Amino acid sequence: MARAARDEQFDQAVIDDRAPSVGHLFRDRVAKSAGEVAFQYPDGDQWASLTWAQTADRAYALAAGLVDLGVEPEERVALASSTRLEWVLSDLAVMCVGAATTTIYPTTLAGDVAYIVADSGSRVVIAEDDAQVAKLLSRKEELGDLLAIVVIDGEGDGDRVLTFAELEERGRARLEQEPELIDQRIDGLTPDHLATIIYTSGTTGRPKGVRLPHSAWTYEAASVDAIKILGSDDLQYLWLPLAHVFGKVLLVLPLQIGFPTAVDGRVDKIVDNLAVVKPTFMGAAPRIFEKAYGKITTMIAEEGGVKAKLFDWAFGVGGQAADARAAEKPVGGLLGLQHTLADKLVLSKIRERFGGRIRFFISGSAALNQDVARWFDSAGLLILEGYGLTETSAASFVNRPVEGSYQFGSVGWPLPGTEVRIADDGEILLRGPGVTTGYHKLDDVTRESLDEDNWFHTGDIGELDDNGFLRITDRKKDLFKTSGGKYVAPSAIESMFKGICPYASQLVIEGDGRNFVSALITLDPDAIQGWAEHRGMTGRSYAEIVGSPEAREMVQGYVDELNTKLNRWEQVKQFIILDHDLSIEEGDLTPSMKLKRRVVTAKYKDQLDTLYGG
Structure with missing residues (x-):
């Protein structure tokens, strides 16, 4: 028998005694675990590591570099990068300097990047490479009062674009003059200071900036610590986008608990990396x-x-x-x-x-x-x-x-x-x-x-x-009612189908105001190739494979199985297999891979209408 939630044992003192800010939390962890490994990261074909003391050395230098650029407390610094060590160091630097991180997915289109930078009032953008810098420069009139762009993998221009190394060097020079500079900034932080603005991907309209203070992050870390599901002897593998709130919270937990984290955002390397890193948990x-x-x-x-x-x-x-x-x-x-x-x-x-x-x-x-x-x-x-x-x-x-x-x-x-x-x-x-x-x-x-x-x-x-x-x-906004007056929860059906059909990539349920439920289906490009090879379709294009009668018959079998688990009014009566997968680039998915349901159903309205005799 499962215990009731109210009977759970947890350490309330851990939550009550939490650090005033993420900067304090980081500094405390460095003091406790200076010589222990904090982060592992790929360096060529090998994995390298930083201790907590080495991490602090680099983060403090970057923080001092931001001060030297003119960044003031609670001003914003935007990070436009994939998950990598430099993202971690940059975010820690922003937390220590008392500024606030604005997160940007590297897949975000130039127009939305400019909007986020301007709307957040970001004073500095730390960009992953020349491609991210090019997005910014293509919209430089829209960026607001930007002090500088810092590029991680790329060349500076000696003026407004600095390299990551140059920012770190400027910071070290500043710390030689003011060695207590960053500790003084941390000392001035309070729980109510703004720590982060994360822009929701937005399945419709412009993204909204969610303001999160330091107290939100220290609470998250302390409450997870209090339930004792993780310990200092754990090892995290972190590949999730740090622009997403899920990735960001997994970056705060080791500051509280003290476990090391292996960082590499390359999705195609996950399986290979797991075999080498051998983590104890992963989000x-x-x-x-x-x-x-x-x-x-x-x-x-x-x-x-x-x-x-x-x-x-x-x-x-x-x-x-x-x-x-x-x-x-x-x-x-x-x-x-x-x-x-x-x-x-x-x-x-x-x-x-x-x-x-x-x-x-x-x-x-x-x-x-x-x-x-x-x-x-x-x-x-x-x-x-x-x-x-x-x-x-x-x-x-x-x-x-x-x-x-x-x-x-x-x-x-x-x-x-x-x-x-x-x-x-x-x-x-x-x-x-x-x-x-x-x-x-x-x-x-x-x-x-x-x-x-x-x-x-x-x-x-x-x-x-x-x-x-x-x-x-x-x-709530995705629930719809058929013309027969029955409510349908599309996400639940879509998730169910992915568990039934191992070849599925996306299932988009339609039926709002219609007399039956239909669906758009896409198949996973990797999985379907293996299926095709066993059916004499080697060398055929994705579109040819998914458009074949054999693929139609295979998908129909899985849809029939799905329907046995659904109420009559929820069952998928007809479906279309698209000749391409849905993507971020085509605007079908948000940068965090969430379905833009209304966008997709509007885009394929004419095809869906044919299923209903339209």
Whole structure:
């Protein structure tokens, strides 16, 4: 029996005694762990590392460089880069200097980059390479009162564009004159000082800048520390975009807890890096787990024969053992013997693909399919789903890695200090130290989202069970009603399909005001190539493969399976397979890979209309 959330044991003193700011938190960690490894990072074909003392040395130099450029407390410094060591050092420098980080995805288009820089009032932009600098210079009239651009991989111009090394050198020269400069800046920080403005990707309209003070981040770190799911002997692998709130919170946790972090944002290197780094935990979006699940299961299925039968048997046994663990029952007797054999022959080899030391994964930013989560758990790889928003500094809810303290399909219990309420219409309301102080320069929007009692209206629909576990139904604005008057929650159906069909990339449910539900479907380019090779389609283009009768028949089978799990009015009656995948570049997805539902359904309206006789 799962324990009620109110009975959870946690260390309230850790939360009450938290540091005044992220700068204080970082300085305290350096004092406690100076000689221990803080960050690992790729250096050519090898991995290098920095101790906490070495990290502070570089971060302080960069911070002093920002001061030398004229950056004042609470002024903004924008970071336009992928996840890498320099992003980490830059953000720490901004936190120590008392400025505020504005995050920008490297995939963001030039117009939106200029808008974010200008709207945030950023005084400096730290850009990853010449391509990011070119975006800025192409819109330089729109950038506002910008002091400088700093390029990490690229050349300066001796004027307005500095190199990362030049910024660090300027800082070191400044520190020689004023060695206490950065400590004095940290000493002046308070919990209410602005730390970050993160612009929500925005599935419609311009992105909104979410203002988060230092107290939000120190609360997040302290509350996770208080529930004791991580320790100083853990090792994090961090690849998530640090422009996203999920990645950002995972960067604050090691400052509080003291574990080292391996940093590399190259998505195509995740599997290779896991084998080398051998982390104990990793955060990821559901798509990463879906792709891994799809790749492994389809590869085994295509091989067939004895190997496929052994694989299926082992995962069946692993699933029974996982169910026993979840019910807090011993895995003994015949099941214990079978599980030992299954683990030796198959399951341990799956774990080795992920480094062999994973204690758990953390999934966030979108709904995780239960079937995918159970498949990983059968292999001994627990995925803890969590929930939060940019406006709540990422984590508001998370499952715990203890039997009876997690439930698949739920996002777990609230972090200590976070309050939750379900409104009459099912909307999830949150209140606590992690909640935003408001949207940047958007007072009217702030009042719409934050009521007078400081409850944040999330826009998500959900329910709490008797044991305190929260389940998310859908986005409030995404719910639609068919012409028959029945409500449909599209996100839940889309997530379900990705767990059923290992070749799926995207499923977009349509049916608002229609007499039945239809869908746009795209197939994963990597997975479908392997499928095609086993059917004599080697060398054919993606469009030819997905447009083939064989692909149509395959997808129809998975749609039929999906429909057996749905109410009659939710079932997908017709669908279109697009001849290309959805992408950020084409405006179908946000930079954080969230579906722009209204944009996509509007773009393909003519094709969808044909399904309804239009």
